[in-house]
Amino acid sequence: MLTRLFSHSKPIAFAILSILFAIAFVVENFISTTTGFSASIIFSKLGVLAVFLLIVFLLNFMVKRNKIHQHHTFAASSFVLLIIAFPEILRSTEFVFSYFFLLLSFRRILSLKTNTNFKQKLFDSSFLLSISIWFEPFHWLFIAVIYFGVIMYASQNYRHFIIPVVGLAVGFVLRLCYFLIFENKWIGFQDYLPEFTGIDFFFDSFKYGSLLGLLLLILVWIIFQLPVIFNRAKLHQSESLSIVLFFMLISIAVMIFNNSPLAMDAIYLVWPLSILIGNYFQLKSTKKWIKEVFYMIFLAGIVFSALY
Template sequence: MLTRIFATSKPLNFLWVSLYLFLVFAIDWFYTCKRGYTLWAVLEFLAMSGLLIFSVLLVDFIVRKNELSKKNSFVVLGYVFLLSMLAISKLELTGVIAHVLVLMAIRRLISLQSLKSVKKKLFDAAFWIAIASLAWYGAGGNLLLVFLGVLIFDASDYRNWLVPFFAILAVGMIYLAGFFLVNDQFPQYFQLQDWRFDLSEWKNMQTAWPTVYLLILTVIMIPFYWLGYRKIMLIRKKRPLFIVLAAAVAWIIAIGVQPATNNSVVFLVFPLAVAVANLTERNQQRPITEILLWAFLLLPFAARMVI
C-alpha cells in the first residue's frame, strides 16, 4: 500500500508526510518536552514546525531538480521517517534553522554537475553554511561539503577553491557590522576552551537510540546505495558520490562536535533518506519492502513508548 501510494510524485503525498511529521513533533513537544505552555514555547513550536515542513518541501525540490531518484516520493517519505526517529523535542530552534540552511547549500552543490554558474553556486553554498554556523556552530563543519563539491564536480579551475573563502569573509563582515550596530562595539576576543571528547549526552536514551539507529542504517544503506551505481559510468557517479561523502561529513560532525546532541546528527537524515529511497525504488515490487516501510512508519511511535 505505501509503496503504491508513494511510487508516484503527487502533491497529496507531501501533505501526508507533512501531517505525519507534525503529529510526531506535536507528541514529542507536548508530552515529552518540559518547556511548558508559555507563549514563547508555543511560538517556538510553531516556528520549528514550519521550518521542518519547509525542509520536507526543500528536500522534494532537491530530489526532483537533480534527479536523485525516479519520479516518486520515496526520498521525502524516507526523510520524514528518519527525521521522526530523532527526539525532535531535544532539537533546538537554532539547530533546525542550521539544518534548513545546510539543505539550501546542498541544493546548490548537487546542481554543480551541470557546470553552469559554478562560482555563483559555490559562493551561495558557502554563504548559506556560514550563516548556518552562526545559528549553530557545529554546522560550520559542512563547509567541507563545499570543497568536496569542487573536488568532485569542477576541480580544474583553481578559482573555484577560492570562492568559498570570499563567501565566508562576506558573512563575517555582515556579522561584525550587525553586531556593532546592535551593541555599539565589536565582539570581544575569546579564548577557545580545551576540546574534550564528551559522550555524556549519549547516555540519555533520547539521544543514544536515534544515533545508534542512524549508524546501523548508514552501515547497511550507504554501501548498497553506492553499489547500485556500479554499472554506471564514473562521470555519472558524481551525484551519488557526493551523497556518500555528505553522509561521511555528517558523521564527522556528529562525532566531532562536542558535547554530542541531536543537533549533531540531524545532518545525516538527508543523505540517508536518498540511500533508503534508492533501495526502495529498486525493490518496490517485493513484499519485504512494504513491510519495511510500515516498520519505518510505526517505529518512531514504538520508540517513544519504550524510551
Template structure:
C-alpha cells in the same frame, strides 16, 4: 500497503508527510514546554515548524531536480520519520535552522552538475553554510563539502576556489558590523561559539540508543548497495551520488565533535541517509521485505515512546 502508496510521487503525499511532521512536532514539543503558551510562544513554535516543513520541501526539490532517486516519495517519508525516531533533533531551534541552511547549500552544490553558473552556486553554497554556522558552529564542517564538490565535478579554474572564501567573508563582514553596532565583544562572541566534546555519555539513553541504532544500521546496510549502484548511474550524475556519501561522513564528524551529544547532531544525517535508503528501497524486489523495513521505521518512534 505503505510501500505501494509511496512508490509513486503524488500531490497527496505532501499532505500526508506534512501531517506526519506536524504530529511529530506537536507531540514532542508538548513534552518539553514548561511555560504557559501565549501568543509569542505560539508564534515562535509555528515559525520553527514552518522551517522544519520548508526543510522537507527543499530536500525534496534537491532530490527530484537532480534525479538522486526515482520518482517516488520514499525520500520525504524517511526524512520525516527520522525526526520521529530521533525527536531531539526537532527540539532545538538553532540546529533546525542550521540544517535548513545546510540543505540550501547542498542544493546549490549538487546543481554544479550542470556546469552552469558555477561561481554563483559556489558563492551561494558558502554563504548559506556561513549562515548555518552562526546558528550552530559545527555546521562549518560542511565547508569541506564545497571544496569536495569542486574536485568531484572536475572544476579546474583556480578562480572558482576563491569564490567560497568570498562567500565566507561576506557573512563575516555582516556579522562583525552587527557586533560593533551592538557593542558586543567580538573575541567573546567567537570563543563562546566554539565548543566541542568527545564525551559520548549523553547519548547513553535508551531512546537515543534505539533510534540511532536503527538509523545507522539501516543506513550502513543501504550504503553498501548505494555505493555498488553508483556505477549503474549515468556518468554525469555519478559525482552527485558521491557527494551524498561525503555528506554522510561530514555528518558523522559533527556527531563526533559536537558539544551537546544529546542526539540533536544526527539531524545532519537525515537528508543523505534518506537518499541512500530510498535508493536501496527502489532496488528491493521482495515486496514483503520492503514493507517490513518501512513498518520497522514507522513503529520505532512508537516503541521509543514506550521506553
C-alpha cells in the same frame, strides 16, 4: 501498503507526510510540554514547523531536480518517519534554522553539475553556509563539501577555489559587525574549534543510544548496497550520490566534534541517509517485503521513542 503509498510522488503522499509531521510537532511542542504559552511563542513555534516542512519539500526537490531519484517519495517518507523518533529535534529553533540554511547551501553544490553560473553558485553556497554557521559554529566543517564539488566539477580553474573563501568572509564580516554594534563584543572564536570528548556521550541515554544503534544498522545495510546503487546509476546520478556520501561523512564528523546532545545531532545522519534509502528502494532488485520491513522499523522507532 506503505510501499505502495510512497512509490509515487502524488500530492496525497506529501499531504499525509505533512499531516503526520505536523501532528508529531504539535504533540511535542504544545501537548507534551508543561510550560506556558503566549501568542508570540505559538507563532514562533508555527514558524519552526513551517521551516521543518520546507526541509522535507527541499529534500524531495533536490533529489528530483538533480535526478538522484525517480518519481517517488521514499526519501521524504524515510526522513519524516525517522526524524519523528527524535522529539528534541522537533522542539529546536535555532538548530533547525541552521540546518535549513545548510541544506540551501548543499542544494547549490548539487547544482554545480550543470556548469552554468558556476561562480555565482559557489558564492551563494558559501554565503548560505556562513549564515548556517551563525547558529551552529561547527558547520564550518561543511566547507569541505563545497570544495569537494569544486574538485569534482571545475578543479581546472584556480579561481573557483577562492570564491568559497570570499563567500564565507562576507558572512563572517556581517556576523562580526552584528556583535560589535549590538552586543559590543568580539566573536568567541573558541566556539569554532573542534572538541573531541570521545563517543561515550552517544550512549549516555538508553533511548537515544538504541535509536542511534538502529540508524547505524540501517546505514551499514545501505553501505553494503552501494555497489549495486552506483552500478545502476547514470553518470550524473553517481556524481550527485558521491557528494551526498561526502556530505554524510562530514555530518558524522560534526556529530563527533560538536559535543551536542545526540537527540539533536541525529538529523545530521538522518537527512543524507534518507536519500540513500530512497535510492535503495527504487532498485528493481529491492523486494517489496524488504521495503515494508524498513517502514515497520521506522514506525517501531517512533513507538519506542514515545513509550520510553
